[in-house]
Amino acid sequence: MPTPSLRQLNWIAFQSILVKEITRFTRIWAQTLLPPAITMTLYFVIFGKLIGSQIGDMGGHNYMAYIVPGIIMMSVIQNAYANVVSSFFSAKFQRFVEELLVSPVSNNTILLGYLGGGVTRGVLVGLIVSLISLFFIRIPIAHPWLVFLVVVLTSTLFSLGGFINAVYAKKFDDISIVPTFILTPLTYLGGVFYSISLLPEFWRGLALANPILYMVNAFRYGFLGVSDIDVGVAIGMILGFIAVLYAVSLHLLKRGIGLRS
Amino acid sequence: MQALRIRQLAKTYGNGVEALKGIDLDVEEGDFFALLGPNGAGKSTTIGIIASLVNKSAGSVQVFGHDLVEDLALAKTCLGLVPQEFNFSVFETPLQIVVNQAGFYGMPRREALVRAEEVLNTLSLWDKRNVQSRTLSGGMKRRLMIARALMHRPRLLILDEPTAGVDIEVRRSMWEFLRGLNAQGTTIILTTHYLEEAESLCRNIAIIDKGLIVENTSMKALLATLDRETFVLDVRHLNGLPEILDGFPLRRVDEHTLEVEISRERNLNQLFGLLSERGVEVMSMRNKANRLEELFLSLTEKKSAA
Incomplete structure (x- = not known):
């Protein structure tokens, strides 16, 4: 084999990690792709159709149209996070993360490979849920590129969250604590099902401290052209969080926290 | 390199x-x-x-x-x-x-x-x-x-x-x-x-x-550097062998098995000659432990004792 330059080596290694990650979540599609399709269908039926028909308009739009972007975003967040946390923790638990640690792959490449897997699953699940939503309502997409950008950025952010969680996790219980006790409440309180303009002033102020609110609203703006907050601020916040979590993740990899003794 | x-x-x-x-x-x-x-x-x-x-x-x-x-x-x-x-x-x-x-x-x-x-x-x-x-x-x-x-x-x-x-x-x-x-x-x-x-x-x-x-x-x-080895001999009959046979320490394991430690200065021919003189037939022979094993144990044990 002719010796590749380190740049070539890392590019091929990135593709290998990505292929490995995509193969993993598609091999277990019944655990990764099917559940969000079923759960989100139930949300559309119960909250959108049955309860939504009694609610009337929200933010100037039909209630079903209002919650579709939020529900898509909720599935993207959960799946991007779940993909990386379970995949990286399994790699640690079964010790095949050592395949990467022993190899000349850079820490950046390892991180980007896992993020690539999380983003791919996030985008794919988002697409599946979007297609399912078409059975219930056809909503125009006001800013398609913004929709795509927000999905990719949000998937990246929560993939990073999943990675950090996996680095610190010591047992399987540890990878479900954050999704159950932090991610789910923040998502439900992040304006998926309602506009924060409905909240009393104190709670509205508190809701603005929830980062998921910004993602859901930026995404909703991409679809409907309406948002509770400024879209530029939302994108800026997501990028800021990504920068911080990426730096933290890279630091953890370099120090070998939870990986090297 | x-x-x-x-x-x-x-x-x-x-x-x-x-x-x-x-x-x-x-x-x-x-x-x-x-x-x-x-x-x-x-x-x-x-x-x-x-x-x-x-x-x-x-x-x-x-x-x-x-x-x-x-x-x-x-x-x-x-x-x-x-x-x-x-x-x-x-x-x-x-x-x-x-x-x-x-x-x-x-x-x-x-x-x-x-x-x-x-x-x-x-x-x-x-x-x-x-x-x-x-x-x-x-x-x-x-x-x-x-x-x-x-x-x-x-x-x-x-x-x-x-x-x-x-x-x-x-x-x-x-x-x-x-x-x-x-x-x-x-x-x-x-x-x-x-x-x-x-x-x-x-x-x-x-x-x-x-x-x-x-x-x-x-x-x-x-x-x-191995200066002595222990061999296990399978014999037909022990025929009342002493505990030390012309300087070879013998250990009787059972009626048909004998262990003997041989230092570097002695050789197996000498031992076989002495056993033949006493009518002891040796059927087979093997090292008690792998040679490296003996050295390994002596090296690590020496260190522990130090």
Whole structure:
């Protein structure tokens, strides 16, 4: 084999990690792709159709149209996070993360490979849920590129969250604590099902401290052209969080926290 | 050129355990080298540091002249590791495992598929290339880890207990394979609990105990230091032999078994002559322990007593 330059080596290694990650979540599609399709269908039926028909308009739009972007975003967040946390923790638990640690792959490449897997699953699940939503309502997409950008950025952010969680996790219980006790409440309180303009002033102020609110609203703006907050601020916040979590993740990899003794 | 150069390597774990106390070790290119030591001696820590799985506390390691701190990626490209415990995804197939591994070393997928066929065939795993790895037998799993380590054609291959838990037939076939690999130019470092394995395969040896190298020499030179051996003789009848027969200490195990310790100054012909004179027929004979085992025990025991 002719010796590749380190740049070539890392590019091929990135593709290998990505292929490995995509193969993993598609091999277990019944655990990764099917559940969000079923759960989100139930949300559309119960909250959108049955309860939504009694609610009337929200933010100037039909209630079903209002919650579709939020529900898509909720599935993207959960799946991007779940993909990386379970995949990286399994790699640690079964010790095949050592395949990467022993190899000349850079820490950046390892991180980007896992993020690539999380983003791919996030985008794919988002697409599946979007297609399912078409059975219930056809909503125009006001800013398609913004929709795509927000999905990719949000998937990246929560993939990073999943990675950090996996680095610190010591047992399987540890990878479900954050999704159950932090991610789910923040998502439900992040304006998926309602506009924060409905909240009393104190709670509205508190809701603005929830980062998921910004993602859901930026995404909703991409679809409907309406948002509770400024879209530029939302994108800026997501990028800021990504920068911080990426730096933290890279630091953890370099120090070998939870990986090297 | 030196395949491996270690200087003053030390490791103290977070719990205060001093696993390595400043060891020096050189392994020449093309060598077949044994690193032996009792459990907890520091072998796995040493290998872990060389393979970047353990952070060192002090000292330096160079692989083919590439320093692990300054030139880490290049050092890693020279190295292949077969760890003691299975560390592959049990849900992936052998083909996926080895092809992905090649990718981590920068080998394009098309080339990796060709190399995978070659390596898996050599290790008799090609027929199993598409089954989930968890269904492989213990011996096949060991061979899979060797196949994975060889994908990028490492110049230095480190095997940590590669034949642990495999049957004799598989072990012998692995020995043949490793001999062939070494003959083709791959430097091999081996740790093993089977001292017969080290004696049969390796040209040079280091014995590590309690974080220190207690012996580092050629296998021949080490075995030459063995000043006495114990043999077990299967005899037809003991015929009332004394406890010491003309200076040979004898130990009667049962009616048909005798143990005798022979120092370097004496020889087996003398013993057989004395036994024949007393009408004792020797049916068969074997070493009580592997020669290296006796040395290993004496070296590590001496150290413990010191």
